[in-house]
Amino acid sequence: xxxxxxxxxxxxxxxxxxxxxxxxxxxxxxxxxxxxxxxxxxxxxxxxxxxxxxxxxxxxxxxxxxxxxxxxxxxxxxxxxxxxxxxxxxxxxxxxxxxxxxxxxxxxxxxxxxxxxxxxxxxxxxxxxxxxxxxx
Numbered sequence: 001x002x003x004x005x006x007x008x009x010x011x012x013x014x015x016x017x018x019x020x021x022x023x024x025x026x027x028x029x030x031x032x033x034x035x036x037x038x039x040x041x042x043x044x045x046x047x048x049x050x051x052x053x054x055x056x057x058x059x060x061x062x063x064x065x066x067x068x069x070x071x072x073x074x075x076x077x078x079x080x081x082x083x084x085x086x087x088x089x090x091x092x093x094x095x096x097x098x099x100x101x102x103x104x105x106x107x108x109x110x111x112x113x114x115x116x117x118x119x120x121x122x123x124x125x126x127x128x129x130x131x132x133x134x135x136x
Contacts, residue, residue: 032077035101044097044106046071048090056085069095069106081108083130091115 030042049068056065065081067089079097092113099108110130 031071031073032075032101032106033073035099035106039100041098041100041109044069044071044099046095046097048092048095049076050090054085054089058084066105069097077106078104079106079108081111086111086113088115089113 028042030038030044032044035042035044046069049070052068054065054067062084063082065083065085067079067081068076069079070076079099092115094114096112096114097106097108098110098112099106101107
């Protein structure tokens with residue numbers, strides 16, 4: 001075989017490996033029920049349950065925030081976020097969580113909030129917050 005043929009095969013193999021690794025590491029969207037059935041990280045879209053209490057006490061633990069969320073399929077679940085409470089969290093119109101279930105609670109590693117913009121009425125303001133890594 002010529003060197004150019006071998007080089008071409010190597011380039012194709014690397015391209016296939018990159019495509020496979022990209023698709024295998026992406027998380028998918030689901031519901032709380034889907035999160036209970038898998039150990040992988042999921043994105044869950046929903047709304048804050050405003051009639052239930054948010055828990056954040058920075059004097060006891062500044063990196064613990066919990067609340068209840070209703071996913072797009074209508075299932076309610078307690079969410080625990082290892083980080084500070086995002087500013088204007090109560091104003092959010094929609095929440096996208098990234099994380100996984102642990103028992104009956106969903107532990108979020110990221111929170112993406114879609115809030116009404118304070119500058120224009122028609123646009124949404126998007127803010128993302130990441131959890132701090134827990135030392136084990």
